[in-house]
Amino acid sequence: MLGIWDQWNLFAAVAMILASVPFLIMLYASIRGHEGTVLCMQCQQCVAVCPVRAAQPDRYMGPLGIEVTSRSGTKERAEEGGLFSCTSCMSCVEACPRGLNVKHDMDKFRASLAKEGMGQMGPHKHIIKMASNYGNVFDKEPVLLPDIKEQKETITKFLKGFAKITKYDDFKIGEGEENK
Amino acid sequence: MTTRVTKPVIDSKTAKDWGKFVLYEGCTMPRRMVGSRYTTRFVLDKFSFDYMVLDNARCCGAPVMRSGGEDVSIECRMYNLDLVKKAGVDQIVSGCPGCGSQLKTEEAEKMSIHVYHLIEVLYDLARSGELYQKDLMRPIPNLKVTAHYPCHMHRGMLIDARKIHETIVGAFPNLEYIEMDDSDRCCGAGGGVRASQKELSYTIRKRKLECIEETGADIVIAACPFCELQIDEGLKTDSESGARAITPQSMIAMFFKDIGQEVAKL
Numbered sequence: 001m002l003g004i005w006d007q008w009n010l011f012a013a014v015a016m017i018l019a020s021v022p023f024l025i026m027l028y029a030s031i032r033g034h035e036g037t038v039l040c041m042q043c044q045q046c047v048a049v050c051p052v053r054a055a056q057p058d059r060y061m062g063p064l065g066i067e068v069t070s071r072s073g074t075k076e077r078a079e080e081g082g083l084f085s086c087t088s089c090m091s092c093v094e095a096c097p098r099g100l101n102v103k104h105d106m107d108k109f110r111a112s113l114a115k116e117g118m119g120q121m122g123p124h125k126h127i128i129k130m131a132s133n134y135g136n137v138f139d140k141e142p143v144l145l146p147d148i149k150e151q152k153e154t155i156t157k158f159l160k161g162f163a164k165i166t167k168y169d170d171f172k173i174g175e176g177e178e179n180k
Numbered sequence: 181m182t183t184r185v186t187k188p189v190i191d192s193k194t195a196k197d198w199g200k201f202v203l204y205e206g207c208t209m210p211r212r213m214v215g216s217r218y219t220t221r222f223v224l225d226k227f228s229f230d231y232m233v234l235d236n237a238r239c240c241g242a243p244v245m246r247s248g249g250e251d252v253s254i255e256c257r258m259y260n261l262d263l264v265k266k267a268g269v270d271q272i273v274s275g276c277p278g279c280g281s282q283l284k285t286e287e288a289e290k291m292s293i294h295v296y297h298l299i300e301v302l303y304d305l306a307r308s309g310e311l312y313q314k315d316l317m318r319p320i321p322n323l324k325v326t327a328h329y330p331c332h333m334h335r336g337m338l339i340d341a342r343k344i345h346e347t348i349v350g351a352f353p354n355l356e357y358i359e360m361d362d363s364d365r366c367c368g369a370g371g372g373v374r375a376s377q378k379e380l381s382y383t384i385r386k387r388k389l390e391c392i393e394e395t396g397a398d399i400v401i402a403a404c405p406f407c408e409l410q411i412d413e414g415l416k417t418d419s420e421s422g423a424r425a426i427t428p429q430s431m432i433a434m435f436f437k438d439i440g441q442e443v444a445k446l
Contacts, residue, residue, distance in 0.1 A: 051366045052373075055383040085380060087373045088246055089366035090335035107245050114248025123375040124247035132252050135238035136207040145205060145235050148221070151214040152446040158215025159443055162434045165398055165424055166321050 039098050040067040046092030046102060052085050060085050063092035063102045070109045079119045083110060198301065200230040201271035202264050206279040206405070207239050213405040216426070218443070219433035220275050220298065226316070226436060227305060231273065234263055240279035242332075246372045257282060265291055273298055275427070277404050278370065281336030297337055299403045302428055303344045306351040317435040320354045326397035327357075328388065328411060328425070329364040330404035345401060348428055352435070360391040367402075369410035385414045393421045400425040 002010065025038055046063035047053055053062040061069070061081030069078040083106065092102045113119040127137050135143030148155075162168065203224065209217040224231055241256030260283060264272055272288075274280035275298045284295035305311040312320075327349075329341035341364065349357040368374065368384030388411060392400055400415070402408040402425045412425035433439055 051368070051384050051387070052380070054387075055368075055380060084248075085373060085377060086371050087331075087366050087368060087381075087384065088371035089331040091331070091364075091366065094335050107250065110246070110248040111250035120248050121376040124249075124372055127243050127247045127372065127375065128249035128252055131239040131241070131244045131249070131256055135236075136211060137239055137243050138207055138211040143236050143238055145210045145233070145237065146214075148214075148218060149446050151218070152443070154214045155218045155443055155446065158218070159434075159440065161215075161424065162430075164422075165323070166434055168318065168321075168434070 038071065040064070040071070040100055041098065042068070043097060045095040045097060049091040049095045051089060051091065052082075052087055056082065056085065063106075066102055066106050066109065067100070070105050075113050075116065075118055078109060079113060083113060084119050084121065084124065198229060198304070199271065200232070200269055201273045201296075202267060202269050203231045203233050203298075204237060204240070204260070204272050204274040204276075204279055204283065205233060206274065206276040207243075208405040208409065209275055213409055213427075216275070216405050216408060216430050219427065219430040219439075222433045222436070222439060222442060223302075223429045226313075226433075227310065229301070232267065232269065234267060237263060240274075240276075240282040242278045242282035243372060243375075245282070246370070253282075257285070258287065261288055261291055261293060264293055270294060271296065273301055275405065275429070277330045277333035277337055277339075278406060281332040284337055295337075297333055297339055297403070299333065299344055299348070299428055300339065302348055302432065306348045309351075311348065311351040311432065312353070313436075316437060318437050320352050320435060322354045322356075323399055324356050324358055324395065324397045325349045325399045325401060325431075326360045326392060326395045327363060327401040327403075328360075328367060328392075328407055330402065330407045331364070331366050331370060333403055334364045341403075345428075348432075349401070358395045358397055360395045360397070362387065362391050365391070367407045367410045369406050374406075374410060381410070382414070382418070385410060386418070389414050389419045389421075392423055393419060397421075397423050399423065399431060401428050401431060402426070403428050 042064060044064055050062050052060050059082055065081050066083060069081065086106050088103050090103050110119065130137045134140055205217060238259050239256050240260060241253035244256060245253035270293055272283055272293060272295045274283065274295065277297055280295055280297045288295055327345040333339050334341040346357055349355050365388060366384060367388050368381040374381040400411060400423055402411050405427065408425050408427055415421060415423050415425055
């Protein structure tokens with residue numbers, strides 16, 4: 001039988017362990033770079049405003065799914081649930097009552113999936129390769145920006161498109177179809 | 181770190197206070213939306229802003245980050261910030277909010293570089309009464325104008341998009357500003373979705389096009405070249421509204437009498 005002092009010590013030790021659990025969870029999540037996900041209380045405000053979820057209610061897991069899979073680290077589920085379908089519009093960030101930055105967590109989680117060759121589609125790999133090799137995501141040209149004088153023809157066609165809106169006749173300059 | 185998004189704020193100066201800045205053009209404007217690239221420079225020249233363009237600027241890194249390339253993305257951002265610092269300038273004005281929100285970070289703050297969106301410059305001109313140049317501009321036609329609030333401008337750079345658009349459109353006579361429903365709803369282009377999942381991107385865009393049609397607008401202002409590309413393409417192919425999506429600088433540029441001659445001189 002424990003004495004009163006030993007009972008008190010035991011109680012204090014258990015209380016300290018219980019009290020430190022949230023801190024340890026935060027520390028663990030912080031080390032993994034997902035400290036925000038721990039604070040999610042699954043209120044679904046983010047799901048209500050997500051435009052991708054509205055477009056694909058049966059396929060896309062939504063911002064809440066991103067937070068949950070990110071917290072649990074279930075990469076296969078994240079891949080299936082469309083982690084790479086988020087448009088990063090930040091509607092969920094605005095809606096979150098706890099101010100969690102789902103976009104930040106999504107970026108981190110995408111990167112960790114990509115490192116294992118998961119989730120990315122062809123265009124994603126192409127974008128990284130282009131930016132890495134050529135400094136832009138569109139053209140296989142050196143980093144230098146195109147000279148604006150070389151774009152005269154396209155600019156002229158663009159201006160021609162204004163004629164329809166404004167009815168300014170002098171915009172009907174240049175040859176060829178209007179084009180942006 | 182988790183960043184709390186608070187009520188959008190306007191962090192801009194009066195028109196006279198703008199010093200020298202770097203105009204960051206990004207990838208989309210110089211390579212895909214070259215009309216907006218030209219009108220951006222045209223408008224800044226018309227209002228005598230002191231700006232420079234860094235020809236060897238790289239991708240800001242935002243699409244790379246969304247594609248899962250965190251390391252390359254951070255490398256791109258730091259390269260551009262270093263480039264601006266080396267040029268001896270402490271202000272970046274970006275025509276693209278995706279680039280703007282990518283560059284407007286703690287790293288930029290530590291380097292004392294302030295990042296703005298071009299619309300903040302235009303807003304300052306409107307606020308100080310300089311935007312409508314009666315002598316230099318032709319008669320403004322009667323037009324209904326609405327605006328799409330780009331996600332990375334409204335929520336990323338925390339710019340009060342409603343106030344700014346109302347002020348800019350309100351600066352011109354004969355223009356009527358009509359706010360569309362879901363004006364800050366995503367157009368569907370961002371996050372690498374347009375590049376990787378076109379159908380999903382178009383499904384998201386559908387709601388945006390419906391909202392535009394409901395307003396009966398002639399012009400949709402999209403202060404993001406990627407949103408401009410996405411919405412304008414949708415208006416041409418999936419809508420009978422006849423409206424066109426253009427950037428605010430393009431709308432302003434077309435009011436100038438001499439834009440045709442200036443383009444001819446290129």
